Structure formats: structure tokens, C-alpha cells
Amino acid sequence: QSVLTQPRSVSGSPGQSVTISCTGTSSDVGGYDYVSWYQQHPGKAPKLIIYDVSKRPSGVPDRFSGSKSGNTASLTISGLQVDDEADYYCCSYAGGYWVFGGGTKLTVL
Amino acid sequence: QITLKESGPALVRPTQTLTLTCTFSGFSLSSSGVSVAWIRQPPGKALEWLALIYWDDDKRFSPSLKSRLTITKDTSKNQVVLIMTSMDPVDTATYYCAHKRVHDFDIWGQGTMVTVSS
Numbered sequence: 398q399s400v401l402t403q404p405r406s407v408s409g410s411p412g413q414s415v416t417i418s419c420t421g422t423s424s425d426v427g428g429y430d431y432v433s434w435y436q437q438h439p440g441k442a443p444k445l446i447i448y449d450v451s452k453r454p455s456g457v458p459d460r461f462s463g464s465k466s467g468n469t470a471s472l473t474i475s476g477l478q479v480d481d482e483a484d485y486y487c488c489s490y491a492g493g494y495w496v497f498g499g500g501t502k503l504t505v506l
Numbered sequence: 507q508i509t510l511k512e513s514g515p516a517l518v519r520p521t522q523t524l525t526l527t528c529t530f531s532g533f534s535l536s537s538s539g540v541s542v543a544w545i546r547q548p549p550g551k552a553l554e555w556l557a558l559i560y561w562d563d564d565k566r567f568s569p570s571l572k573s574r575l576t577i578t579k580d581t582s583k584n585q586v587v588l589i590m591t592s593m594d595p596v597d598t599a600t601y602y603c604a605h606k607r608v609h610d611f612d613i614w615g616q617g618t619m620v621t622v623s624s
Contacts, residue, residue: 445611448608449609486553488553488610495543497545497555499552500552500553
């Protein structure tokens with residue numbers, strides 16, 4: 398069982414927006430502004446898409462955005478595209494180590 | 507350009523010790539602030555952070571696996587080695603190494619699949 402709680406699945410149509418939540422505790426998500434998000438297509442390695450809660454690495458479209466409130470972080474994907482269909486994982490620094498969420502499967506209908 | 511590649515046995519017997527090597531390029535593990543992590547993913551399941559080693563040889567481990575893990579580096583070979591003892595079928599997973607920036611993992615290797623079976 399993963400330390401951070403994510404919905405198992407979300408879905409949306411092309412052009413729509415979806416939000417994926419990531420709930421932890423004051424010892425991880427709530428205690429540090431060090432939440433990152435990863436996109437993983439089947440058979441591929443994870444790819445960093447958000448770091449430090451809301452920052453985007455170079456090359457990641459601004460359709461991807463992150464936020465945090467208390468012990469819950471969120472990833473929002475706007476203007477959904479077919480290629481956004483993937484698994485998404487949150488990750489948080491937990492004071493000396495890191496923890497991942499259970500992952501969310503995004504289906505683009 | 508930073509790249510990492512994992513290598514090791516594809517099959518390990520229960521109770522045996524697993525040794526994985528991460529060979530990287532594009533950065534030096536002797537440079538201040540640099541670190542490399544190991545992360546695994548059982549088939550169809552979530553990512554799990556395992557361990558990390560810093561440029562100054564400081565090490566961090568998952569609390570739940572700490573007793574079974576060893577992590578070392580060889581800066582002359584640009585390699586990081588992960589050792590996991592007492593392997594069990596539940597340890598069957600794809601094992602990734604990744605370059606850590608400040609508090610995220612920006613570049614990942616392709617992963618190496620390890621099956622634990624008799």
C-alpha cells in the first residue's frame with residue numbers, strides 16, 4: 398500500500414480538463430513544498446512533469462499545472478490530448494526519504 | 507546530456523542477494539549536490555522509492571527496506587550499485603535508477619526487470 402493516496406482512475410474527453418489528487422500527511426505532502434509528478438506511458442520509464450509543487454521542467458506544456466493545499470497536492474491537465482492517456486504518480490519528500498503515490502490511470506475518452 | 511542505464515540479473519532465486527548496477531553519463535557523482543536514486547515498480551503496480559546516494563557518500567533508505575539495502579558508488583566508473591538481500595517473489599519488479607535534482611527525479615534509466623522465482 399502506497400504512502401500517498403491517489404484516485405485509481407480518472408477520465409476525460411479531448412479538450413477537457415482533469416484534476417488528480419494526491420493526499421498525504423503533515424510529514425510529507427503537508428510538510429514540504431517538494432511534491433513532484435510523473436507521467437508514465439505503458440512500458441516506458443516515468444517522466445518528470447511537475448516539481449516543487451507547481452514548477453514545470455523545460456519542454457513540458459503549460460497544460461500541466463500543479464498545486465497544493467494542506468496535505469493534498471493536485472495535478473491539473475487542461476486541454477486533454479489523446480497522448481495524455483497514461484499513468485500519473487505523485488511523489489513527496491518526507492524528511493530524509495521520498496514516497497510515491499499509488500498512481501492514477503488517466504483515460505482520454 | 508544525462509543518461510542512466512541499469513544492469514543486473516533478470517532472475518534471482520528466493521533468499522538470494524540482488525546486485526544491480528546503474529551506469530550513468532553526463533554528470534559526475536563527485537560534484538557537489540549530485541545524487542542518484544533507485545526506484546522500483548512491481549508489474550502493474552505503483553512506484554516505490556528505495557534508496558539514494560549523494561556525492562559526499564551520504565545515503566538515504568526507505569524505512570521499510572532499510573535493513574535489506576546497501577548502496578555504493580564508484581565515481582571513477584560513473585556507477586552506483588544497489589544491493590538487496592533476502593530476495594522474495596514480492597520483490598519482482600522493474601528497478602530504475604534516476605538522477606535527482608533538488609527534490610525530484612528528472613532523468614530516469616530505462617529500467618531492468620528482475621524476477622524472483624525458484
